[in-house]
Amino acid sequence: MGFTKPHVPPVVPEEFLKKPLMERMRILATDWVDYGFGAPKMVHTIYIFKIVVLYALGGVIFATTTSGLPAFWNVTEWWNQPIVYQKLILWTVLLECLNVAGSWGPLAGKFKPMTGGWRFYAKRGTIRLRPWKWVPLTSGDRRTSVDVGLYLALLASLVVALAMPGVSSESLSQALPNNTSGLVSPALVGLSVVLLIVLGLRDKVVFLAARGEQYLPAMIFFTALSFTDMIIALKVLILVVWVGAGFSKFGKHFANVVPPMVSNSPSTPFKSLKRAHYRNYPNDLRPSKLAHFMAHVNGTAVEIAAPLVLFFSTNKWVSLAAALLMIAFHLFIISTFPLAVPLEWNVLFAYATAFLFLGFPNRDGYYITDMSSPWLLVLVVGGLLFFPVLGNLRPDKVSFLPSMRQYAGNWATALWAFKPGCEDKLNRVTRSAGNQIDQLIETGTEREWAEVTMQKTIAWRSLHSQARGLFSLLLTRLPDIETRTVREAEFLCNSVLGFNFGDGHMHDVDMIQAVQDEAQFEPGELIVVWVESEAFGSGVQHYKVIDAAIGVIEKGTWNVADAVVEQPWLPNGPIPLNPTWILEGASK
Template identity: 65%
Template sequence: MGFKTGDFPPVDTETFLDLPLRERMRTLALHWAEYGFGTPKMIHTIYIVKLLVLYIVGGVLIATATSGVGPFWDVAQWWNQPIVYQKLVLWTVLLEAIGVAGSWGPLAGKFKPMTGGLLYFARRGSIRLRPWYRVPFTNGDARTTVDVVLYLGFLASLAIALVAPGATTASLLEVLPDNTSGLVQPVLLIAPILLYILCGLRDKTIFLAARGEQYLPALLFFAVLPFTDMIIAAKLLIVIVWVGAGMSKFGKHFSNVVPPMMSNSPSMPFRSIKRAHYRDFPRDIRPSRVASFMAHVGGTAVEVITPIVLLFSTNQWLTLAGVAMMVIFHLFITSAFPLAVPLEWNILFAYLTVFLFLGFPNSAGYGVFDMSSPWLTVLIVAGLAFFPVLGSLRPDLVSFLPSMRQYAGNWASALWAFAPGAEAKLNTIAHRPADNQVDQLLAMDYPPAVAEITLQQTIAWRSMHSQGRGLFSLLYKHIPEIDRWTVREAEFACNSLIGFNFGDGHLHALDLIDAVQARVGFAPGEWIVVWVESQPVHKSTQGYMVIDAALGVLERGTWEVADAVEALPWLPNGPIPHRVTWRREDVTGVVAPNQDAVVQPAE
């Protein structure tokens, strides 16, 4: 891999796209195992510069200059200042909401333009996805002037709270009598909190893009809790995020995440190490024992055990070891450049670990048992754990982000299949800031075949994950001429429609399909979606849908997760078994008739 030149798959671009889909997936999956996306190092350099200059230097400079601490290059002067901590959280929320932090750039499927967020959220007529249909005053799927005003107001309120000077409080001076910089004024946090909620009720995309499941509770703690309680509540918040994410990795999915992520890591220079994550490369690229060890010892165990130790430890050296472990954990994820590239989030969490557990150790009166009321502790823990617990039991009701399943591999996912030429119809959608990804690449002077093969690497990446085997199985069973169709990874593709995605299939579920169909009017059989929900914690199956954009849901059913993880990505032994639970019987000729028996009457 060079600085400007990537590692493109070693295929004949003139003939490769004429091969059967299975053969293409095998070739591209094997290439991914050794080279990942093959991204030139120049792209990673752009991300690093953005992270260092815009996020770290920019954020610290603003936080220190507006708080009366610093100078910003003297870390010893500000690293444990509470107002700097608060303002770095506000800075992160602001950048996430604008769209220049996570889910930015080519690694997130944004080529030209490289930013989503603001370009979509501040544009009237763009697609809006409400989270709950029964919430009053949220009807419709088009962004209105009200939505734009709410969103811009949210950004402005964050900026005001960020640059305003702090104010001391009695609870702060009681424990830190020499503190002169104070805290962010609670009154300035009322507007961001309210607008966070209002924007989220109108459009779930904004709420998730601004990572409301984690930062909204933090803003609430800043606004209403006395200082000591605020610090302890922040510890509870970060520990529940860690432990929730760690516990979600129990099961069969996560081992399939680690190998393709390591293969895509620019910090992993040796192909031999990448191959070691696979059982028997190139014959069998299911996860090896090395990958399982990395996943469940280096990942799951660290993410569950270490935070619990930090929450209760009063030993200085044990706390220091735990802090070092979690900082290394987040720096390692950052170095891997995972798709959706949540680099800012990982750097913030590394800083928060140091600030909360070394700057305000449990032994100094900031332990979980030092909360002003045990009932307040119970209330905070119950509130923070509610959505992770609900999402584990009923993943259909909760995004995988509030469910704390970041990078667990247990995701709602989808593949989009377009009849020849049908994908171009998406470019007719009005008020859309970006064209389809393939057209973005063409606008960057990619030859057509190279642009198409580049995007097909993303569906090969999906095939290397557990749910990908089930989704491809549905395509092979339902579309006889799938080799001639255009198949897209929905997480990448929906970015160009709504400006954000972070691996959450709920952002490209039926509501997005219906919104697009209302604008485009695909004919029956032109756009087929295979979509799968996350696996509930108490079941061994995942539930799927086959959807025709023009006709609606054609079939529902389940597959066993064990069958999916045991299959090779390119399914050389054929589709994995499915159990059909409902099928629309009045549709013929759109997709191939499925031979599986329907196990319950059609609804």
């Protein structure tokens, strides 16, 4: 890989594209081991510039200048100021809503334009997805003037809350008598809270793009709690995020996430180190013992143990060590440039670790027992745990993000299989971006190489456990699979909805039906194989086969244990599938 030139697999495109699907997956998965997605270093430089200049520097300058604080280079004067933390949360929500933060750019499948977000959310007729059909006044699956108005009002409310100086607070004055910058007006934050909730009930896409599952509770705490209670509640929030994510990594899936993530990291300098994460490159690409260690010791154990130590410690040096470990944890994630590119989120959490636990240490009156009421503590803890607990027990009821399953590998996901030429029908759908193959061609990539690039995304998926079941469905349910165009649903979703963050619920039956309303596929032209996350400890994943023109035509399960022992390219054939329902007349 050069600075401006991407790495391309060592294949002749015309010959490569004629090979059987799983042979292509073997070649591209093997290539992924050494080169990852193959993006030029210029792409990573752009991301670094964006998080350093636009996000971090821009956010700090905005927060300090609007709050009457010293200039941004006087770090010791502002890093532990509560209003700076509040405004950085609001700044992050604003950028996420605009989609210039997470799920942005080429590493998220946005090639041209690189930004989805506002191009979709401020446009009437684009697809919206309501989280619950029973909620009144939310019917329909297209954005109306009401949705656009709510979205623009949310942006305006965030800008106003960011721009206005702080207001005095009696509880803040009692805790920090020398503080002069105050807090963001609870009324202004409260307006943003109301708008985000109302908009979210009509459109979960914008709510999840704003990372509402993590930032909305913080904004509610800003609005409703006294200062000390707010700090303690924020500590509980970050603990739930950390431990929830760590807990979700128990099981057989997460070890399969680490090797392709390390392979894609531009900060991993040696091919030998990348290959060491696989059992026996190039013949056995299952995770090695090193990958299991990285997953469950450096990953799961650290993500659970260090936050618990940090949350309960009253010792200065123990707290400092745990805080530095968690800051390093988030910096490591940034260095890997994961494909959903949640870089700003990791920067914020690194800063939040220092602000909450070093700026307001437990030993100085900000311990869990210092909350003003035990009932309030129960309410905060119970409220924050509700969706993660429900989401791990009933993943079909809760989206991937509120379940706190970041990076866990236990994802709902899908592959879309088009008959020849039928992918073009997606361009009938109202949106602000074309098909990704067309986006790549617009950037100057030759069509054959653009196709190879898009197939590399499904090869990436093949390195994860659930893909072995999805490819097994394609091979056994579609006799014409070798003639079809197969697309990775998470990437495709970005071009249709303007956002995705690994959440398969965004491209489930409801989204497919919304696409079908305009695309008008004929029966058999688009077949989607879709699978739900594994419920905690169940050992099975529930799949659906969906014909865009007909609906669900098959349901069933596969055993996770059968999936994780197979190679990405299924040399032993499809894994065992257990159909539980097949639409009458639908062929297997």
